[in-house]
Amino acid sequence: MGRPRNTELRRAQIADAFIAVVADVGVDAATVPAIAEAAGLSPGLVHYHFETKDEILPLAIERLSLLLEMRIEGRLRAAGDDPRARLHALVNAWLARDESADPRAVRAWAALGAAAARNADVRALTAAFTGRVVERWEREVLAALSPERRERARDIATTLVLGIEGALRVGTMSDALAPGDGARLGRALVDALLAP
Secondary structure, three states: OHHHHHHHHHHHHHHHHHHHHHHHHOOOOOOHHHHHHHHOOOHHHHHHHOOOHHHHHHHHHHHHHHHHHHHHHHHHHHHOOOHHHHHHHHHHHHHOOOOOOOHHHHHHHHHHHHHHOOOHHHHHHHHHHHHHHHHHHHHHHHHHOOHHHHHHHHHHHHHHHHHHHHHHHHHHHOOOOOOOHHHHHHHHHHHHHHOO
């Protein structure tokens, strides 16, 4: 019974090392030896758990999404029931640079997004995740809209997700955004899109 648990922990350790390496060098340059070194393991042990680095991708994306989900849940609990406050909390969960921010995870996510353009497997995984994200945003947007505007909920949710993903990519590629700009502008976008 201990063996499966150890296997799960080891696979999570390797996925976390993969995320760290991808954050530093990108998906294409993340080699099994580099992942093994970051995990403090031998390349052979990495290969024991994952035949190729591409097999690590689903677990890495799952772990990144779990990190984000924990951040989101904490922010939503603090926001309470106010629909606009909840949308602002979602923006802050994605973009705020505070003590709970994980710049490494953001850089890894941006690198995975860039790799999606060249890798069908990465594209499929990130597309599935993005679809779930849009659905979550749509539920929150629906609660903030008057009944006569609810048919716009999907478009508003998609616009917000696109804006957030853009801010993540721009923020990791350059100094074009000052600290706090992404979250501040994201909240302003929420307010503008909810305006009658």
